[in-house]
Amino acid sequence: MTDIDPSQMAERRRGSGVKLVYDLLRDEILDLKLAPGSAIDEVQLASRFGMSRTPIREALVRLASDGLIETLPNRSTMVSNIDFLNMPAYFDALVLMYRVTTRLAAQHHKTEDLETIRQLQVAFSAAVESQDALAMIATNAAFHSAIAAAGRNSYYGAFFERLLNDGRRMLRLYYQSYEDRLPARFVEEHEEIIAAITARDVAAADRLGKVHGEQIVEQIGRLLTRHEDIDIDL
Amino acid sequence: MTDIDPSQMAERRRGSGVKLVYDLLRDEILDLKLAPGSAIDEVQLASRFGMSRTPIREALVRLASDGLIETLPNRSTMVSNIDFLNMPAYFDALVLMYRVTTRLAAQHHKTEDLETIRQLQVAFSAAVESQDALAMIATNAAFHSAIAAAGRNSYYGAFFERLLNDGRRMLRLYYQSYEDRLPARFVEEHEEIIAAITARDVAAADRLGKVHGEQIVEQIGRLLTRHEDIDIDL
DNA sequence: TGTATTTTTTTTGTCGACAAGAAATTCGAA
């Protein structure tokens, strides 16, 4: 890890330190630039960011309560491992949140929400076009985040956000399993979802959210030995 | 706020400071001993707990990422207000989580889970018997937490836990709306839930979880002007 | 008396230092 640009660390607004460190480390962890299980050294980070250990530690505390790092008392801090054993549970929750957020968006969206959603769909489509797996992951998450926001339920929103973040790390590991035809299918499904939300068709939104979620689970989950029965008619 | 017992602050194991402060402040906030909106003074807390500001601050960072306190940059920290406008969304999420966790418990529980659940039901029943509203809230939450744990989905578990915590503050404000007959009904419903889980009757567990959740929503939510249509057949 | 500007006070964010714990290393005895 190289030091940051000295011109950046020169003068910072007081109080911006922890956020800077938090945001950057968070991205590095989610993008797997920091490998799961790798150690985190406070003093090294302090010198890297040109600040004392105090703000670094506060950023680490936040990351820890996000579950992105793990702290052994009096001993090392490390990047959390991806819990593959819990992947069935993860997918179960993810599919349900796809359904619920899409459904609520159909109920509660405002017209300005649709513009945001459509813009993000364009970005996702472009990422698929250019076969940029990382951009696909990011724009897909942004697309569904926007749908969740349109659903106007901050509790689901926060939970879904967290699931999508956890997913970023797993998807980065498995994105090689994407073949060309499947992302194209995702684009189509996104379009259908947008149509259902626009039409305020709650039933269709629910169904499409479920199908879309299961699509992803099937794509990722075939690498697992077994996964939950997600065909519950909840 | 009075200082803590000096014998407690005498010698503490290194590293236990933040957890001590975090746990205590968390309970005080959730039990409304610290009123929503009230200011939090770092130096006062430091002298109260007999430690420096550094561990206090780390505890506050954790509370902030739990959403229990809010920090204005460079300025005051205060206990988060209860967001009554979002109560419909809250109840929507709560009911769904009641359903999902109960359903999953019916699917995945092990026999030792049932013992824990039954013990907590006994405690809840005792709290209802003695008309102790605070104990009712706590033991009810513990009961459903145990059910969620038996469902073996840590994602739902963490989310549900958070919802129950938020609920603790609202319930404390509204517990006067409980009349004698309703807690008794809750006890009965709990028994039915236990029976459904034991029998691994997923459909019944789902239905009972939904009914139970809506029961609570109706009890609390009648104080609201309007609330979500929770009768969705998801 | 009311308002704008300066000064004081209060509180936060950050720092460097130090001590406690745990791991790594060295040392000693069989």
Add this chain to the structure above:
DNA sequence: TTCGAATTTCTTGTCGACAAAAAAAATACA
């Protein structure tokens, strides 16, 4: 040499102090 105890090294948790930022108070001026 090998195992176990003592020692050193290294990292973390905590402290007291200081500086920046904002609010509160005081002052000046119309």
